[in-house]
Amino acid sequence: MHAVVFIKQVPQQNSVKITPDKQIDASGIEPIISLFDEYAIEEALLQVEKNGGKVTVVTIGGEEQIDALRKALAMGADQAILVNDPALRNIGSLGAAKVGAAVVRKLGDVDVVFCGKQSTDDETAVFGPAVARYLDMPVLSYVYKVHELDPGAKRVVVDRAMETTTETVEATLPAVLTTVKDLNQPRYPSLLKIKKAQKADIPRWTAADLGLNTAELAPKVTYLDRVPPPPRPKGSMIDGGSAQEKARKLVDVLVNAQVI
């Protein structure tokens, strides 16, 4: 089977700065693979280990995204592709999904597409469902457990985790699955694969390689304003001689704050 995982590199903390033209400035903040995408990588690896085949990780962005791809390779992905084209810098979630769909079409033999339920920076949760729409594939969002993924029978059965309920659903393959936290336990990069990942040849694809007309990818949503997250409120220390005394004071604070 061939599993494709779309990943995105995001700032580790949301303490980003907003520039005067309402763009996000994440300089100085360590970039990491978006939380939910790590679960997507792990699930793809698990399913391919079970069924045989290969995992391709893909991201859209500049050269700085290479670190995320190399980490996915070090976790065990077989190949990585960076869609890097200056014309694709500001395309929004739907535009990115069009690019994603074009990547899947170009790869051709894809059985399943994984991605996180949303990125932890933009949080639009649009990418996965939109890729499915553009490819005319079923979409299984908020996947919490994969019961069965059988590329031979072209069948997938998963649990979807909703706010308060879980539902078990079946769909045909190929399909798009978006993953939630704790679907699995993402593995650490393997030391042997870290070395190989650094040497791996990662092809760069452009909009032209994908046969895309970049004019059609212009964002349909314009950001009028962005308010940075408020600074973390200051903590306060509870002083006291003994643990009991401190605990009593803490209870008072919590009662006054109507927490308990």
Add this chain to the structure above:
Amino acid sequence: MDFTANYDMFLTEEHEMLRQTVRQFAEREVQPFIRDWDREGAKDESDMAHVRPVLKRMGELGLLGICIPERYGGAGMDYLSLAIVCEELERIDTFLRVVISVHTGLNSLAIFQWGSDEQKQKYLVPQAQGVKLAGYCLTEPNAGTDVAGMQSTARREGDYYILNGEKTWISLADVADHFLVVAYTDRSKERRGMTAFIVERTFEGVETHAIHGKLGVRAGNTGSVVFNNVRVPVANRLGEEGEGFKIAMSALDNGRYTVAAGATGLIQAALEASIRYAKERETFGQPIAQHQLVKRMVSHMVRKLDTSRLLVYRAGWMKNQGRRNSRETTLAKWHATVSSFEAADDAIQVHGAYGFSDEYPVERMLRNARGAVIYEGTRELQELLQADFAFGFRENNLLRRELPAYDPAEWSE
């Protein structure tokens, strides 16, 4: 702030990914439990149940054979990677780094450097894979820095040596499967009469006992190993008869390197904890980070961190090149360990009374840092060595067998 940035003259992207991986492991799988393990380890009746599962995980991740070539079961990374593993492990707790020091630094690298191919296949491969654990037995109840004062003996009898003696302060004493043991085969020749052996725990006459009541590294196992008429096959002699002292000292060049790197990680942990606390804690109407004398303690920690790291990476770079590095390694070990104790001490001061309890990690750092100022060459020994190198009384002399230089292609075969 990223205290490991701007070391590009030594490090690559590969090192950075390794650092993130080891950090994730230590923060996820050890940090949440370490206070309890440290408390538990202080009890006489403690069974140290956490030790084996953690070592098993370290083995699965490839950390135990980090700088051993792939053909011997290792991860095939370089000697700087060994330092990074030690830094990141000791950033969370010293007992993790101690495992690397004895298993990888003192034992496995000695077999890699001095062992026959049969010994490498039989002992190094399972050790590098983390399937078997290894310790290093040099110190005795009456012989520490004065190695020549040791009393252990090995008498040749046909195809065997009969080993007798007691070794103490042995890390992983109750856990290790293999021990590298140094004993006299000819006492009249003094240092030139010592020989090194690979001894398996299962050999008849090997007994181990845990040491309780330690000031620090309470989450780790330390003990005595007693050899009572243990029959060690001649095939298990490491190097030649009479080479034991040189092997022991060359092993210490690698062990001390891991200790220095670990101490650097501990300094970073002390610094990070101090920064976090000093920004939160307010006195006299402002965060204590704004007080000059707190700033001084933090700035001294930064100086000690960067100087220690630079000394460690220089020694690692020399190991990668295959250059003798006793002078550089002992300097790094001396500076980093003494600095780590001072940094932990200042970190407690920054934390005030809270630093005096195990509610915060800094008191554990102080207790853990103290041992490294003694073991693998005391502070005083390192001082004497540096003076002797400076005066020209001592040189980085070549050995019959050197630690092989790092060759990325060959190590990935």
